[in-house]
Amino acid sequence: MLRNKFRIYIALLRPNHWFKNFVVFFGSAGAIIYLNINISIIDFIIKTSVITLLACLVSSANYVMNDIADAEGDLYHPVKKNRVLPSQKIDKKPLYKLILFLLASALIPCLVIFGIKATIALLLLFIAGIVYNIQPLRLKDIPFLDVITESINNPIRILIGWFALTSSSVYPPLAYSLLFWSSGSALMSAKRYAELQFLINEHKDSKLFLYRKSFKTYTPLLLLSMVILCLLITIVLLVVLSFEFNMKLITAMPLIVLLFIWFLIIVREKNYILKEPESILIKKPFFSFATIIVLLVLLSLTLTHLR
Numbered sequence: 001m002l003r004n005k006f007r008i009y010i011a012l013l014r015p016n017h018w019f020k021n022f023v024v025f026f027g028s029a030g031a032i033i034y035l036n037i038n039i040s041i042i043d044f045i046i047k048t049s050v051i052t053l054l055a056c057l058v059s060s061a062n063y064v065m066n067d068i069a070d071a072e073g074d075l076y077h078p079v080k081k082n083r084v085l086p087s088q089k090i091d092k093k094p095l096y097k098l099i100l101f102l103l104a105s106a107l108i109p110c111l112v113i114f115g116i117k118a119t120i121a122l123l124l125l126f127i128a129g130i131v132y133n134i135q136p137l138r139l140k141d142i143p144f145l146d147v148i149t150e151s152i153n154n155p156i157r158i159l160i161g162w163f164a165l166t167s168s169s170v171y172p173p174l175a176y177s178l179l180f181w182s183s184g185s186a187l188m189s190a191k192r193y194a195e196l197q198f199l200i201n202e203h204k205d206s207k208l209f210l211y212r213k214s215f216k217t218y219t220p221l222l223l224l225s226m227v228i229l230c231l232l233i234t235i236v237l238l239v240v241l242s243f244e245f246n247m248k249l250i251t252a253m254p255l256i257v258l259l260f261i262w263f264l265i266i267v268r269e270k271n272y273i274l275k276e277p278e279s280i281l282i283k284k285p286f287f288s289f290a291t292i293i294v295l296l297v298l299l300s301l302t303l304t305h306l307r
Helices: 002-013 015-034 042-073 093-113 116-133 145-151 153-163 174-202 207-211 220-246 247-267 279-283 285-305
Strands: none
Touching: 002 042, 002 093, 015 042, 015 153, 015 174, 042 116, 042 153, 093 116, 116 145, 116 153, 116 247, 145 153, 145 174, 174 220, 174 247, 207 285, 220 247, 247 285
16 A cells, blocks of 8 residues: 555656756756866766756656646546546645645755755746646646747756856856757647647547647647747757857757657657657657767767857
């Protein structure tokens, strides 16, 4: 019984989604080069690992909040209806305390170790979750804004990593932050496309709109167009960064384009991946390996000549 309850709480925290906080690493790496920060490799690894873990705790707080806010709508999803709250495996009331505990466990150590700016950046990550999930705003239900606001988490993660290593009043270059926003928007649009295709196959009636209100507006073609638009913005931003900091960044563009094309091919497959697009990184190890390679190429080029 205790073991089952433990598994339920772990499922709520969604540790399998923590990989998204890898973007924090790019914030720290960018700060080192852009601000000419002198730091040992060991200190860099320790500080970046700690701040990333704290970001994971805030992300988990957001996931719990998301599950509470989405419990009713998830009942109309053929897979998500089996989640902890829709299936009534646990009561909601203790979860509010869990959110506060996770938030305090992240913010207090962050304030002590990294200072006020990194703490504010972490808090922004939580506030973004509130704006995205909770009424009266709940931008998750508004077409286009749902993709835009969800992807803002990446620039916030850049800030978290950045201020983990500096208290300077200098912020990350705008194009650098927007690059992670646009690439995140492309992936989020692809996720929406995958969800919509899956639900169209599963539901022939209006139930899919009860699951996600934005699907009243979205069509598969529109979402694919958004993916392509966000990809083009990503390429433009990469060109801007190349001219501003390091022309070698242009050499990464073919890899990025191929990665996005591969991702689109995968999400168009009518199989289990459409149920939970994040599972691509687990179910498709070669895609995961390619993603890591592209990220390492970007990181190495960024670290070389950001400034």
